[in-house]
Amino acid sequence: MPEATIHICVVENCGMGFSRRGDLARHQATHLSEADKEQLKHRCxxxxxxxxxxxxxxxxxxxxxxxxxxxxxxxxxxxxxxxxxxxxxxxxxxxxxxxxxxxxxxxxxxxxxxxxxxxxxxxxxxxxxxxxxxxxxxxxxxxxxxxxxARASPALQMMLDPEAELFLLESADAMSPSPRRARFGVSDGPEGMDVTEPDSELEVDLRPPSPTAAAFPHLYSPSRRSNISSRASQSPMDLVFPL
DNA sequence: CGCTCTGTTAAA
DNA sequence: TTTAACAGAGC
Missing domain, CATH: 3.30.160 (Double Stranded RNA Binding Domain)
Incomplete structure (x- = not known):
């Protein structure tokens, strides 16, 4: 069966989905702290x-x-x-x-x-x-x-939360070389979510988006990781669903 | 990955 | 009110 994959940013209050993994990685840079963004920016x-x-x-x-x-x-x-x-x-x-x-x-x-x-x-x-x-x-x-x-909207300010940085680091920690997949049935959609196929089976790719660590290697040094607690259970999700 | 596109904002 | 500059998403 043909499949489509959406790559979901699970940073709190975000939840944006992307059809391409690279787009998610690019997006997630926007969640970094200002200091880390400065390191990644292209300079004039x-x-x-x-x-x-x-x-x-x-x-x-x-x-x-x-x-x-x-x-x-x-x-x-x-x-x-x-x-x-x-x-x-x-x-x-x-x-x-x-x-x-x-x-x-x-x-x-x-x-x-x-x-x-x-x-x-x-x-x-x-x-x-x-x-x-x-x-x-x-x-x-x-x-x-x-x-x-400095005049970012409240929503953007929220996205600038340093928590997002922790999240990205932990995502890298949870990386694995091969997909770790979990399957679970969906009998009914969560409230507020329009699920058109109530009994369809969703397949969740538990890999965090690999480009994150690859794109920002200097953000993943051992010293930076040292004070990060593990939250691998909140890894970014790729939702794979039948078309 | 790079070009394209949209929406927002400050300033003219 | 209009537009240049910009951030960030779409493709």
Whole structure:
């Protein structure tokens, strides 16, 4: 029978599920303490030359950030008459939704504006946008960089709880080379949970998500483990269920 | 793994 | 009100 696996984050008050193990591992970095996150973050390559303090857990976000420093705006609007360009693809998406909703002239790569006979017509007035030097100036200004985590929502603050770090360490402790599976019947769903197949059998993969320790080896040193009590029974779960 | 996308926020 | 910058999830 075909199976689907969901990889569940069992950090208290989280419970997020991911179809991919790697996505769970990535997610779980968000539960680390601020200090440990700092160790994992990618640092802006312009830090030394500009004083930029930006650092991020996801490398892809850094790639986008770097465009601020270089002034690169590789994400260009494909509307035939629009010259909008952005360094952040999300900005281009928002631009398109706002200014060219369901626009049939949108073509891949903006080829329309390359056609002979293309007539420039002013698009909707876009108040563009900081120059690269403006942005750089702001990024490197002497004012303190804003601290986003300081104004995190209550829910996020909860997720930043150091307990989450303990949990991750214990997950690594519980790692085993091969799956340890437990099977149990489900006669009825837990309250508030929609179980469409009341008698289906769930298979729980008791392995913690292996990428956690692999991705953050420096967080798993013996000294760090020394004051961690075992809570292997609360390992992350992979729920495997019939399709 | 890397690109893409969405939603949030500060600041203009 | 609009947009740049961003965090984090989707694929």
């Amino acid at each position: 390559p312009f830090a030394e030359t500009t004083g930029c303090q930006y650092a991020t857990l996801q490398k892809g976000n850094m790639n986008i950030h770097v465009n601020i420093h270089t002034g690169a705006k590789p994400y260009t609007c494909s509307h035939a008459t629009c010259d909008f360009a952005a360094g952040d693809p999300s900005q281009l998406n928002k631009h398109k939704r706002r200014w060219h909703p369901d626009d049939s002239t949108i073509v891949p790569g903006g080829a329309a504006k390359q056609r002979p006979g293309f007539r420039e017509k002013a698009p909707a007035p876009l108040k563009l946008k900081k120059t690269a030097s403006d942005v750089l100036q702001r990024t490197t200004s002497s004012t303190a960089p804003r601290d986003r985590t």
